[in-house]
Structures are given as C-alpha cells and as structure tokens.
Amino acid sequence: MEPKVREELLTFLARLTSEGDLLATPPGASIQSIVRGEDDDGVGVPSTGKLIVTRDTLINASLIAAWLRRGEPLLLVGPEGCGKSVLLEQCFSELRGTTTATVNCSAQTTAENAIQKLSQMCGKPVSTNTGRVLRPRDSDRLILYLKDINLPRPDKYKTIQLISFLQQIITYNGFYDEHLEFIGLERIQVVASMNPTSTVGRHPISTRFTAIARCAYMTYPDRDQLVQVYSQMLHTALVEAAENNPMWSNEASCTKLANTMLDIYDGVKRSFRPDDYRHYQFTPRNLTEWVQGLQRLAMGVEVLDGFAYEASRIFRDRLVGEEAISTYDGIVRQAMAVQWQWSGPSGGEATLLSTLGASVEERLDSKSPPPALAQWKLEDFAELAAGKLKQFERESKDLGLLLFPEVLQRIAALDRVLSLPGGSVLLCGRAGVGRRSATSLVSYIHHMDMFSPCLTRNYDVKAFRNDLKNVMIKTGGENTPMLLFLEDHHISDSTFLEYVNSLLSGGEVP
Structure with a gap:
C-alpha cells in the first residue's frame, strides 16, 4: 500500500481493536532483532551494515522480516533511490546460514539468466527419492534476489518470460530444464524489488505473480x-x-x-x-x-x-x-x-578539485582507496594540464586542445569520475565541443587504455558483445585499466545500450 492508504488502514484497525500504533517497534529494537525474531538484549554481534536505522527503516524491516524468516516469496516496491536494496541486503546479512545470489535485471534478462545464477550457487542438480533437485551448496538457505524485476522487456504477447519462470518455480517449487526434466528447488527463496511501473523503462508485471508473492511498499523518508x-x-x-x-x-x-x-x-x-x-x-x-x-x-x-x-x-x-x-x-x-x-x-579565487597531481603508484594500486581530490587554483591547474597535454601529444597524437576555463572544468569533472573504481559518465553536447579530446587526455593521465568500437558495414550485436568480452578480459584477466568510449554513432542498435546498462548495474552482460 502507499503510505497514505496504509495510514488510513492502520487508523481504522487501531480504532477497531482499541490498540495503539500497530506498526510500532519495541524500544531499543534493532534490525538484527527484528529480522531474527529475537528479543534484543543488547548482547551479541552488532550490525556492520551500511544502513542507518530510522523509524521508517524499522517499520519496513518489521513488514518483511516474518516473510524472510519463513522463506516466502517477497516483492518490495518503491520509488527509485528510496533504499530498497540497502534494506534488503541488510536484512539478508542478519539471517543465519543464508547466502544471496543477486541478478541485476535489464531489458535482456530472461529465465536463462536466473537458471545460470542458481547453477552457479547450487552446482549440478542432485538425485533424490523425489527426483533431481537444486539445493544450496555452502549454506542452509539461498535467497535469489532479483533487482528491478520489471525491467525485462515483454514479448509480443505482453508476457515477460522471467516473471512467468518465477511464477512457475514459486507455484510448483521447480522448473523444466532444456531436456524437459523437472528440476526441484530446495531451501531457495525468491525475493525481488522494483520501481513503480510508472517509472520510465518499466513494464507492468503479471497479476498472477503478484497474487502468489508477498508485496510491500516503501517510500522516501x-x-x-x-x-x-x-x-x-x-x-x-x-x-x-x-x-x-x-x-x-x-x-x-x-x-x-x-x-x-x-x-x-x-x-x-x-x-x-x-x-x-x-x-x-x-x-x-x-x-x-x-x-x-x-x-x-x-x-x-x-x-x-x-x-x-x-x-x-x-x-x-x-x-x-x-x-x-x-x-x-x-x-x-x-x-x-x-x-x-x-x-x-x-x-x-576560482578553484577546481582534481586528482591530476596524484602519482602513478597511487593510481595503479588497486588495494588503496581512490586518490584524494586536491584543491587547485585555476591558473595552477591550467599549467599542470598543459604539461600533461604536452606529454600526451609527444607520445600519441596532436589533440589541438585549447585549455580555456570551460575545458579545464570539463577535464576536472572527468578526472573526478574516472578516478573512481568503475566510474562512468554520460557526456552530452553538440559535436565538436571536445568531449573525445578531453576524455583521451584524462585516460592518458590515468594510465588507461582507451577503446572505441571500430564500425564496419557488418558490425552487429554479436560483434559488439565480442568487443565487450575483449575489454572485460583485459580488465579482469590481465588487470589492465580500460576506458570504454562509446559515441552516438556507435549505437547502431538499441540492444547496445541495454548491454551497457547491464554492465554498469551488475558488472556482467546477459
């Protein structure tokens, strides 16, 4: 329910039962005590999560805690940025003997992606008296957590394959594999989160699915x-x-x-x-x-x-x-x-914050935090950037970049983002304003290999996937810092953007 409707219902129930606040939590309650269903006596291991506890946090945790303990399917709905994932991940961490398998959904996500994730966490199905089953390998229970479950694109019949698959495994506690053999599931719970369907890019999900899953709604504090x-x-x-x-x-x-x-x-x-x-x-x-x-x-x-x-x-x-x-x-x-x-x-005086003065060791040491942002006067920063530009043009090619204040601000902004692990940025503007030149300079300063797809007449989705694969192998396998630079003319198919979205949100391509 939305907060206003929920408040009206609680007021009515409180008047009907002569009780006080029906969602009130005990004084001194913690997320740990609520999720585990135990009295909080102040003894035990304190929470180490990144969730800061507020009244709404405790109320939302109390709404979903019983469902999590009983292993019931759960769907948490709320607007973007309201804290759904942080709350759920904190609750998962408080459950004993539980591991979590997360699937970051995108428009391309299908049932196959969920099955692959289950196979990674459970291994091969084991034979039992009732047939072959998947069960967690390293824990008592597994939570399959699907983020943004209403992002997958429906087919021409308005059916979302992933939703239908989840409906099947919840109803029948299993699924049929590619050989039409039924694979049962043991000690596996389905938890999902989503933004309201009114949000851009989201699709309505089947009411048959919402009818068999526990649903909760949370809003902004x-x-x-x-x-x-x-x-x-x-x-x-x-x-x-x-x-x-x-x-x-x-x-x-x-x-x-x-x-x-x-x-x-x-x-x-x-x-x-x-x-x-x-x-x-x-x-x-x-x-x-x-x-x-x-x-x-x-x-x-x-x-x-x-x-x-x-x-x-x-x-x-x-x-x-x-x-x-x-x-x-x-x-x-x-x-x-x-x-x-x-x-x-x-x-x-006009100043900029940047890491351009950081040493090579600071940038390439993956175990240390990102370089700190130092404060520079505009004139000093222009002198530093001019020196870096001169080195780049000596080793690579002539950029013809004029370092006037707007360009310096753009370089500092790019440096701030790209100095973060996995940093990403969308550069909007008219052609010829220097986006590629500034990005090339910053990638050189950060000791990154810059890669852009080389388009041909037959360049398609398969070729783009191969390029992404090569970039990921260099980054993950060879530990080479890479910068993937995509321009508008590279996006010849909308699927390219969906792959990039999956890479940014979950670190993998479906």
Whole structure:
C-alpha cells in the first residue's frame, strides 16, 4: 500500500481493536532483532551494515522480516533511490546460514539468466527419492534476489518470460530444464524489488505473480529522518577534516550541514522537474553520492568549498542552458549564505578539485582507496594540464586542445569520475565541443587504455558483445585499466545500450 492508504488502514484497525500504533517497534529494537525474531538484549554481534536505522527503516524491516524468516516469496516496491536494496541486503546479512545470489535485471534478462545464477550457487542438480533437485551448496538457505524485476522487456504477447519462470518455480517449487526434466528447488527463496511501473523503462508485471508473492511498499523518508541519516553519514565522512578543524567533530555542525544539503536538494527538485527534461530525476541516492564525495577531499581542502564543489558536479552538471545554471547557483548561494555565511571558495579565487597531481603508484594500486581530490587554483591547474597535454601529444597524437576555463572544468569533472573504481559518465553536447579530446587526455593521465568500437558495414550485436568480452578480459584477466568510449554513432542498435546498462548495474552482460 502507499503510505497514505496504509495510514488510513492502520487508523481504522487501531480504532477497531482499541490498540495503539500497530506498526510500532519495541524500544531499543534493532534490525538484527527484528529480522531474527529475537528479543534484543543488547548482547551479541552488532550490525556492520551500511544502513542507518530510522523509524521508517524499522517499520519496513518489521513488514518483511516474518516473510524472510519463513522463506516466502517477497516483492518490495518503491520509488527509485528510496533504499530498497540497502534494506534488503541488510536484512539478508542478519539471517543465519543464508547466502544471496543477486541478478541485476535489464531489458535482456530472461529465465536463462536466473537458471545460470542458481547453477552457479547450487552446482549440478542432485538425485533424490523425489527426483533431481537444486539445493544450496555452502549454506542452509539461498535467497535469489532479483533487482528491478520489471525491467525485462515483454514479448509480443505482453508476457515477460522471467516473471512467468518465477511464477512457475514459486507455484510448483521447480522448473523444466532444456531436456524437459523437472528440476526441484530446495531451501531457495525468491525475493525481488522494483520501481513503480510508472517509472520510465518499466513494464507492468503479471497479476498472477503478484497474487502468489508477498508485496510491500516503501517510500522516501521524511525530512527529519533524512537529516538523521545524513548527519550521521557526514559525521563519519568528515573524521579527517575534524583533525584540521574541530568544528566538524561536533554533531551539531554535521546536523546543520545536513540541513543545508536538504535545502539545496529540495530547491533543486522544485526548480528542475522530469517534465522539463527526463534526466532531471533527483533522489536521496544523490545525497549519498554527495557525502561519499566529501570522503575523498584531500587534507587541507576547506569542507565548505568541497561541499559546494561536489554539489555542482552532482546537480549543476546535469542542467541544460545558462538560465537553469543561473537558477541553481542562486539556490546554492542562498542556502550557503544563510546558514554558513559562505559566498565562494576560500581566497575568492576560482578553484577546481582534481586528482591530476596524484602519482602513478597511487593510481595503479588497486588495494588503496581512490586518490584524494586536491584543491587547485585555476591558473595552477591550467599549467599542470598543459604539461600533461604536452606529454600526451609527444607520445600519441596532436589533440589541438585549447585549455580555456570551460575545458579545464570539463577535464576536472572527468578526472573526478574516472578516478573512481568503475566510474562512468554520460557526456552530452553538440559535436565538436571536445568531449573525445578531453576524455583521451584524462585516460592518458590515468594510465588507461582507451577503446572505441571500430564500425564496419557488418558490425552487429554479436560483434559488439565480442568487443565487450575483449575489454572485460583485459580488465579482469590481465588487470589492465580500460576506458570504454562509446559515441552516438556507435549505437547502431538499441540492444547496445541495454548491454551497457547491464554492465554498469551488475558488472556482467546477459
């Protein structure tokens, strides 16, 4: 149920039964005690997950905990970025003797992908008195978790093969393999999550499936709970900053900064809506990325400068047109001036945050965290970038790249993303603005091999899959940093984008 309808039902039931809050959790309850169905006596192993517990978190966990313990099929529905996956993964981790097999669904996902995942986790079917069955190898129970279950594309009969397969294994506790032999399932639970079907790219799923699965709905936390979550995250993220400025070790300062974040976030959501441009979709996930970006600040970088810079990279870089950018700048200036009397970077000079000054060892050491973002004056950064450009042109080819301020900002933004493990970015703009040149320079600085498909008349989906396979072999097998650069003319088939989406979301191609 949606929150409003759920609240009305609870009010009616409370009046009918003369009970209080029917979803209230015991004082001091934890996710662990709720999921395991045990009294929380304060003894035992504490939770080590990344979930910050709030009132809504405990309520949502109490809704699904009994179904998880009993092994019933579960479907969790909620808007994008509301925390479905984080909640489920935390609950899974609290179940004893349970392993999880995750399938990141895409438009190309079929029943075969789910069967392959089950085979990876269970091995070959074993023979029993009742026939051949799949059972977990290394645990008492296996949870098959399917993310974005309503992304697979339906066929011409409006049937989604994956949904039909799940319906079969839930109803009959097994499936027929390619030899028409029935394979039973033992101690395997199906859990799925999805965005509402009104979200772009989602498809309605069969009511026959929802009729046999337990369904729960969760929504975004309210502002008070968001402040609670992000003030705790900021307190953890700013531990190093507190060494230089004790103010950031104060919980009150972190709470104040969290309120500033939400003021900017609410202002951006009000001013820029998906009705204007489809990619104006802002969720609490962006706030989480914002806090994670602050953890990368180098020693000596002013927290408020880094705070405003990260906000610009997450929100400002998505905006279309000078008017939208001007509106965004006004939102940030007002929020920062009111609460922090901040009017711009320290010293009043234009600055950029970048890892361009990091050493080769820092970049290539896969065991260490990503290089820290150091603060550069625009003139110093231009001098550094000019030196890197000169080296590149000496070793590779002449780019003819003019390093004026907009190009320097683009280089710094690309550097920030590509210095992260698995970093990805979508560059939009007119032809000839220097996207490929800037990307080539940054990939050279990061010691990445840059690869683009070489199109021919017969280049098709099979050839694209082979190119992806070669890139993944070099990256995973040979430990070679790679940058896959795709331009609009490379996307000759919409299936290419679906493969790239699968690669980004799950690290594999169906």
